[in-house]
Amino acid sequence: MAKSKSESKEKIEPIYVIAGEEKSLVDAECEKLLEKLVGPEQRATGLFSADPAEVSATDVLDELRTLPFLTERRVVLVKVADKFISENRELLEKYFDNTCPTGILILTVSKWDERTKLAKKLPSVGKLLSVTQPQRWQLPRRLIQYARETHDKAISEDAAELLVELAGDELVRLYSEVDKLALFANNEKSITEQHVESLIGHNRIFNAFTVIDAVMAGDIAQATRRLRIMFTEDKTAEYTFVGAFAFHFRRMFNAKVLLEKGINTPEITKRLKIWGDKDNFFAQLRKVSLKQIGSILQQLAATDYAIKTGRANAEVAAEQLVLRLASR
DSSP states (O other): OOOOHHHHTSOOOSEEEEEOSOHHHHHHHHHHHHHHHSOGGGHHHHEEEEOTTTSOHHHHHHHHHSOOSSSSOEEEEESSOHHHHHHTHHHHHHHHHSOOTTEEEEEEESOOOTTSHHHHHHHHHEEEEEOOOOOGGGHHHHHHHHHHHHHSOEEOHHHHHHHHHHHOSOHHHHHHHHHHHHHHHTTOSEEOHHHHIIIIIHHHHHHHHHHHHHHHTTOHHHHHHHHHHHHHHOTTHHHHHHHHHHHHHHHHHHHHHHHHTTOOHHHHHHHHTOOSOHHHHHHHHHTSOHHHHHHHHHHHHHHHHHHHTTSSOHHHHHHHHHHHHHHO
């Protein structure tokens, strides 16, 4: 992974606290920090990952004070350290007052209370890295920045928006998709919509299209069968099916609006960049009203929320949604 000039010159702190409620983002930030502090070839001797349920604060502090062997520094990592900090606050406060010059302590927590004595000491001896999941509208800009800083590649806002539509709004997964796209684009300087469609979009949109085609025909058995094939063939479908369905129905909504304004189908095809079986797309469109498409988009949003909050299993929720839509 390429490092920016600002990152390479950044001061190394004796203590880092990574705080955030989204574990995947916290873990990703932690891995990024470890890459800067201790290389993979040095981790056998330079990194100690402490399980807070199995080691004491004394063990952690002893590890920090152990002289590094074959490395510049000794890194001690305590993940999910909320309880560990609460139970060992006084010992940690003393360490914050007298850190070891060759040791680096990393603590990951879900919350970091700025009112505590420990938090007030941190700015003078270390750094707080707060990690939050960005809002959906912020994601394309984050992907543009990530592609530039990590792979020295440009990605257009349209391509980034399409990627979010197809891959979902979980930032770590989106970063992983950008990594794949950067390799796919190879020597090209920019990641384009065509790259996203070719590498990520084609199968997902095609699979979603076949399910929706059966739904529009009111064929419950065929819609269910195609949905199950979609989940079998694409192991990421539980994360991406809502985005693939929403991408299609949003395009249908926009096309329906343009049709009702009297715009002809070739112009709509050009404006909305509709590819694949265009005749079938417009055939689907004639079967539903604008109000019905709006209702479907609302149901997709509700399904997405239920899955993300743990109220529903993705595959079950997808099947229930398809059954409801097809039965109408």
